[in-house]
Amino acid sequence: MAAIAAARTGARTLVVEKYGYLGGLMSLGMHMLGSLDGDGYWALGGYGRELLLDLVDSGYATRPDVDSLFGALNAQDPEALKLHVLRMAADAGVEFLFHSVLVGATATDGQVSSISVANKAGIEELRARTFVDCSGDADLVARVGGEFTAGRDGDGLMQPVSNIFKVSGVDLAATWDYLEAHPQDRTAPQGWSGEAYSMDYIRNTPGVHFLAFHQLIKAAKSAGDFSIPRHSLGIYTFPDRDDVGINLTRVHGIDGTNPRDVSRGEVLTQLQTLESIDFLRKYVPGFETCYLVSAPHQLGVRETRHIVGSYTLTRQDVMDGRDFDDQVGRGAYPLDIHDVAPGERVLGQQVEGGGITLWKLAHSYGIPLRALIPNGLRNVTVGGRCISADHEAAGSVRGQAVCMVTGHAAGTIAAIGAKEDSPVGELAPDAVRQVLREQSAVLERTDRAV
Template structure:
């Protein structure tokens, strides 16, 4: 069995958080390897969804550092829109081209000196006491052992943390139920002018947040802002369901446009009762969500004005998992922290992605015809701090966790899982891992003031401006 030696930091998972963690660790001077099971980096970031929470609801910057650098590079290449702030539903929102994100990201990786090991799967953790000595991965060459001084788990499911013996929780605290999964896909051939015109004539299909009062939530305002998406079309879904043309367990659909292009990202699929750490559940989710994409496209063509000639441009590399394991840190981020814009003495990142919690089961919050089809979504007016304690896994001394598996409650994780927040926590975890490795200590023993100083030097946003 090959032993792949010579690394200070090993990052597992090259998704939205992991790519940032790997670049951050490499730029901070650590010999870093990123292990990824697919052939591209970026994960959910490369699906084409509008990015929510780059700024908070009052328009104050929440994402800086490496994540902001990526967005700036993509924008300069025509692959991202400007950020629309003070959005009544999302706080802030911007459109993005997933291919631009993907290729700008790999260019940043090359420049950072980060080494990659793609098409490789984590299969085991080698632990001595409370210290993670090495990981075992499987790939085309067989099994390999990779030792390091410090590790960053960016698998999304806290796979490494679980294998290493760290404490974790699964799903909602009261019953371990998890948010449903979805397959986000893109369609082309869309006449958005026709769609906007329909929404102006049918305000019942333009979904306004409960309790919202103001003039910003109008079709005219949305239409004028590049990259701003819409959720709604409930009456069309009800009509299609009554005709037997729609069986997807969701009450509305969301679309994210990209300015100047006839392409739209569609969020309509939903599969309940999936444990993203169970391969049989994942298989069922992939099959059901792909069949729902087929049904969704038929619905779009038949019922949604402007989509009569649409076609699938891309389908996801895998079904999107909203929630599985979350580590137990010495602090657990709460819904109240998110809602009030809490600050902490050891904060290493900020979050402003909306509190986005989908119905966890077909029997909760839904209507008689569409059980479990709803979503609780509320903006974050003022960004909140994320403590370093939320990234340090209890029970394993030299392991950090970033992305949606950080230490948070079920509801708070609905915000912390957003792509801009994952970029921010990935950046923080990568920098902390590099500092711990090069200083021959463990993350929990780092001088937090020094960590914060280094992150600020890297242009990360730690305080609300």
């Protein structure tokens, strides 16, 4: 989204990507939460909504709708998404440098002059007027001395990592029949706001996503067949298909900026994938003959660095749906915080057995421009989960829809800064906001979808 926005704003734009396609973690097959808030108002606008509706019109996504547990959700096909977002970027005139990773940068007095990337050609130096850090980990910001924090205030602990995979050969009708006969296995998870789904909703909602099977996991643990620190199973469905996404793996104590930690997380979550498939086949009706069809390209990391901007988004901002004079987008992904250690209290609640505290947002919140610009840097903007937010607010900021919103804004701000040859922190917020409005970004909560 940042590259598309920068190019459409008129800047010559190069996207440096470590894989051979675009889409990042949206390519894992998870559903998108938070394109709408819980009252049905759009939070996602601009180029993110353009992509989503393109997928809907092509039959590769379901329309977003209000949801009693998540606020709002829609399903999308991750493989089609990668191709559609690539076409958007190519049509915008984006230049591509795939299979390349950041390994260094040069800056003087907060002005980044170049970055170094490693690829098959060796080490390549790239120069630009402005840079956008959408690494998720604030890698560029960290390398050039920008301010950041890491993890939770006080102890630096971070949300656990996971590995979302897909299985096929699933008889969902049998799964629904089991849940109808065992309502105790489809209650709202502990620590969540919202109401449990009815069987009518589960059977008839295209692309339904839910957490369930608490009792089956308890039984498997008692039998010694389940060691993963989770107490519920997340399932992502797509209409008229027998392949589903599975959210079940979890490893605590991983710092996503530490290569040794990441390697350990990769190994453990991949081994947990094997354990998960055994559990599905043995315990979950409808999954008796399921088989693995895709595993993710990388570990799913929820949290590492947060830049420090002149404003830090807080949990209260998120929960109150706060607005700001300089807001450049809106967020509505739920406040979604996984316990940083097994059995820890999350937001003051004791959640047993590897829990998640998830509060849906009825009212979207504004995202200030100040949260996208790292202190101490003159020509760098940031999009994605590493914007300036505290540990709890980051539980919402990290959602796919919010990342597209902040990416769009970061790309547009960077392009304006390059065109005006001005430090991005000195741009007039109202002028930036006017350009974003012209690009159909959602800045005010006025556009009701349902």
